Amino acid sequence: MSTLRLLSAAALLTVAASAHASSFIATTDAIVGTLKATTDLTSDATNSIRDNKIVRAARDDAASFVASEGSIRGVKLESALDFIRQQAPQLQASDAQLAQAILTL
Template sequence: MSRTRLLGAAMLLALASTAHASSFVVTTDTVVRGVAASTNATSDASSSLRDDKIVRAARDDAASFVASQGAIRGVKLESAFAHIRQQAPTLQASDAQLAQAILAI
C-alpha cells in the first residue's frame, strides 16, 4: 500500500472517531439537561407546598399513583393536582412529577 493511501485511511479513521465522540457528548448533554429540568420541577413543587394540608393529605394517593404508573388516580390526589396547578400556574410538571414531589415532602 502506498503512503498516500495509508495517510488517507489514518485521516478518515481520525475523523470518524472524532465525530463519534462528539455525538456521544451531545447525546449525554441532552439527557443530563432533561433530567436536571425534571429534578428542578420536582424540587420546586415540593419545597413550596411542604406545609399545604391538601397536598399532605394526598400522599397515600400519590404513592398508589406512582406504584401503578398512573393507573390509580385517587380523589385526594386529583384535588392536590388541581390545587398545585392553581397555586403555581406557570409550573410545567406532569402528573407523575407532581406525584413524586408529593411523596418527597
C-alpha cells in the same frame, strides 16, 4: 502506494472518530443540561408541594384511591390534586400518578 492508502485511511478514521466523539459529547451535554433544568424546576415545585398541608393531609385519601384503583376519591385528595395542578401546570400526570406521588412524599 499501499502505504499511502493505509496512512490516508488511518487519518480519515482518526478524524471521523474524533468528530463522532465530540458530537456525542455535545449531544450528551445538551441532554444533561435539559434534564438538569427540568429537575431543578420539578424540584422547586416538589419542595413547595411536599411542604403543603393540603397535600400532606391527602395521604390517606391517596392511599384509598390507589388501593381501590381509582374507585374511592376523597375530598382531601381532590383538593390536593387541584393544588398540585395549580402549582405545577407543566406536569402532565394522571390522577393515579399524582396519588402515588403523594404517597411517596
